[in-house]
Amino acid sequence: MNTKLLMVASALVLGVAGLSLSFLPHEILAYTSSQANSGIVFPLILQLLGAAYLGFAMLNWMAKANLIGGIYSKPVAIGNLAHFFIGGATLLKAAFNNPELSFLWAIGAVYTLLAILFAKISFTHPIKDTASSST
Secondary structure, three states, X not given: XXXXXXXXXXXXXXXXXXXXXXXXXXXXXXXXXXXXXXXXXXXXXXXXXXXXXXXXXXXXXXXXXXXXXXXXXXHHHHHHHHHHHHHHHHHHHHHHHOOOOHHHHHHHHHHHHHHHHHHHHHOOOHHHHHHHHHO
């Protein structure tokens, strides 16, 4: 599996989410809920979440050239797997409970796809993939 492409894709997804949450928290709250002017707490939480997403995006971008999978860069692979698996499950549960919020389905699908790909690279040996593709 081409882990560089996966790391770039996850960095872009997290980077877009991080920038959006950091710079547009009031607009996101207005779009997603009826209580857009809910004080300072919710926008602040969204901005902090955006900062975490941007940090994770930078980690993935910087690690894109590393060999990912097996024992190589295990913390990066497992951190991404945990984030995307838990996030995907949470988003899909919310989408099932609120079918009128169609954007949750799309975001949940992206998260689930990234979780599956990070699970594959977390629990397979990267050398085995390169050896089998060269024959």
